[in-house]
Amino acid sequence: MTTTVPKIYAFHEFSQVADAVADYVVYAQNHALLKNVKNDRKHSNISLHSVNNDDDSNNSSSTVPAGNLNFAKSESSQLLNKENNNSAVKSTKSLSSVSGSSKFSKAKKDPRFKIALSGGSLIQVLHEGLLKRDDVQWGKWDIYFADERLVPFESEHSNYGLAKRKIFDMIETEKFGKPNIYHIDESLIDDPQECADDYEKILIKGFAGRDSVKLPMFDLFLLGCAPDGHIASLFPNFQENLREKLAWVVPVTGAPSGPTERISLTIPVICHSHRLAFVVEGATKAPVLKTIMERPEKGLPSSIVNEGAAGRVSWFVDDDALSDVFVTKKTYKYRSNQSNELGL
Numbered sequence: 079m080t081t082t083v084p085k086i087y088a089f090h091e092f093s094q095v096a097d098a099v100a101d102y103v104v105y106a107q108n109h110a111l112l113k114n115v116k117n118d119r120k121h122s123n124i125s126l127h128s129v130n131n132d133d134d135s136n137n138s139s140s141t142v143p144a145g146n147l148n149f150a151k152s153e154s155s156q157l158l159n160k161e162n163n164n165s166a167v168k169s170t171k172s173l174s175s176v177s178g179s180s181k182f183s184k185a186k187k188d189p190r191f192k193i194a195l196s197g198g199s200l201i202q203v204l205h206e207g208l209l210k211r212d213d214v215q216w217g218k219w220d221i222y223f224a225d226e227r228l229v230p231f232e233s234e235h236s237n238y239g240l241a242k243r244k245i246f247d248m249i250e251t252e253k254f255g256k257p258n259i260y261h262i263d264e265s266l267i268d269d270p271q272e273c274a275d276d277y278e279k280i281l282i283k284g285f286a287g288r289d290s291v292k293l294p295m296f297d298l299f300l301l302g303c304a305p306d307g308h309i310a311s312l313f314p315n316f317q318e319n320l321r322e323k324l325a326w327v328v329p330v331t332g333a334p335s336g337p338t339e340r341i342s343l344t345i346p347v348i349c350h351s352h353r354l355a356f357v358v359e360g361a362t363k364a365p366v367l368k369t370i371m372e373r374p375e376k377g378l379p380s381s382i383v384n385e386g387a388a389g390r391v392s393w394f395v396d397d398d399a400l401s402d403v404f405v406t407k408k409t410y411k412y413r414s415n416q417s418n419e420l421g422l
């Protein structure tokens with residue numbers, strides 16, 4: 079394994095992590111929605127190539143070359159503002175029922191932001207960072223889960239249950255629209271294999287016709303990392319799961335921490351995402367972060383992702399989790415308003 083160093087954004091406090099992660103999520107959302115408009119315009123023979131979508135640059139001037147900003151504002155913003163107005167009042171379902179003659183016109187009428195959420199501490203980060211913002215276009219989100227613990231939704235251990243209580247139930251849907259949420263079938267929690275197969279079918283349905291059907295491509299994949307090194311429900315010593323090449327979703331039985339039965343999206347799906355972010359806080363995570371950052375050859379799940387999705391991975395970490403970890407830290411530069419400049 080070669081050594082690939084991801085971008086590591088360090089913060090003194092939890093609230094700073096939450097605000098930065100929320101900014102990054104909105105930034106990814108805006109670019110995903112813009113991408114759909116770009117596709118549509120490309121297929122209308124009107125080029126938007128002048129709008130640079132190389133978004134990981136921290137330099138706002140490189141995101142939109144100055145000479146092209148007016149074009150971006152006048153053309154793509156009109157199109158998107160129209161869509162944005164729609165989303166505040168219409169549910170996804172009503173938008174998707176609008177007839178379109180091609181998949182490109184459908185993309186224009188119904189641009190979506192596809193995101194995968196992990197559970198655990200990430201949910202509190204998103205609760206704090208996202209709910210207070212007024213630029214989250216919830217009505218355009220398709221939310222999937224990176225993994226699920228096979229317990230009833232009402233259990234405190236359910237990733238979907240936690241996200242529902244802490245985030246989804248608190249969205250002002252009249253104002254921001256309602257996201258599409260794709261969770262496991264709760265009636266299958268006693269059968270990990272069937273539950274995994276069923277969730278894979280849900281993913282196939284959600285992604286067929288968009289990008290490649292060989293692997294889904296999330297616009298953003300959000301991950302945590304537990305003290306024992308597991309991400310999603312992929313555990314360090316479960317080599318078979320870590321080496322899975324074909325399945326999009328695997329059953330997990332006998333997990334060494336937390337609920338033992340789970341399902342998880344696989345490494346190829348995670349690594350295929352357009353952007354990936356790990357969110358890790360607290361001193362209990364410092365030892366595992368040290369191994370991930372300083373000993374990538376150990377092949378912990380996060381190191382596999384750092385390598386497999388090289389160049390697309392960011393880490394949002396607080397100082398406690400980075401204590402005694404030798405790594406180059408970057409200062410996060412707020413960027414969601416860059417895409418506002420595009421009229422999003």
Ligand SMILES: O=C1O[C@H](COP(=O)(O)O)[C@@H](O)[C@H](O)[C@H]1O
Pocket residue numbers: 195196197198199200224225226227237301302303304305308309310311336
């Ligand atoms: O079991 C799980 O743990 C990981 C890490 O959780 P954290 O609370 O340590 O951040 C989480 O990402 C995953 O979704 C969950 O099922």
